[in-house]
Amino acid sequence: MPAETIDRAAALARCGGDLDLLREVAQLFLDNASLLMFEIRKAVDGRDAPTLARAAHTLKGSVANFGADAASKAALRLEKLARGAGPGGEMPGLEEALATLEAEMERARPELSALASQLPAADSI
Numbered sequence: 001m002p003a004e005t006i007d008r009a010a011a012l013a014r015c016g017g018d019l020d021l022l023r024e025v026a027q028l029f030l031d032n033a034s035l036l037m038f039e040i041r042k043a044v045d046g047r048d049a050p051t052l053a054r055a056a057h058t059l060k061g062s063v064a065n066f067g068a069d070a071a072s073k074a075a076l077r078l079e080k081l082a083r084g085a086g087p088g089g090e091m092p093g094l095e096e097a098l099a100t101l102e103a104e105m106e107r108a109r110p111e112l113s114a115l116a117s118q119l120p121a122a123d124s125i
């Protein structure tokens with residue numbers, strides 16, 4: 001069985017132990033994450049460092065709420081690349097960083113979807 005990509009206990013604690021709130025927050029995240037990933041891809045394609053930095057920063061903070069450390073670190077890497085962009089939007093390693101973030105978000109998506117749809121009993125979290 002693959003290792004979990006999110007920390008359910010930490011996510012639940014951040015919601016004050018409220019399972020319904022966690023379910024709502026997870027669904028909102030999934031809705032917004034798709035938009036943020038679109039914005040990130042568009043910013044990468046256009047070498048738009050300011051937009052990339054903002055979108056990656058937003059995604060990093062949001063995914064961190066679920067203890068998805070690998071996805072959060074991947075977003076941080078993109079944010080740092082964007083903040084250190086050279087003239088003309090030069091960001092060495094950008095495509096690799098984007099691929100890593102996309103992979104980590106895809107790994108986390110099933111668990112986040114499970115949080116949004118139905119949660120196990122509180123004692124099993």
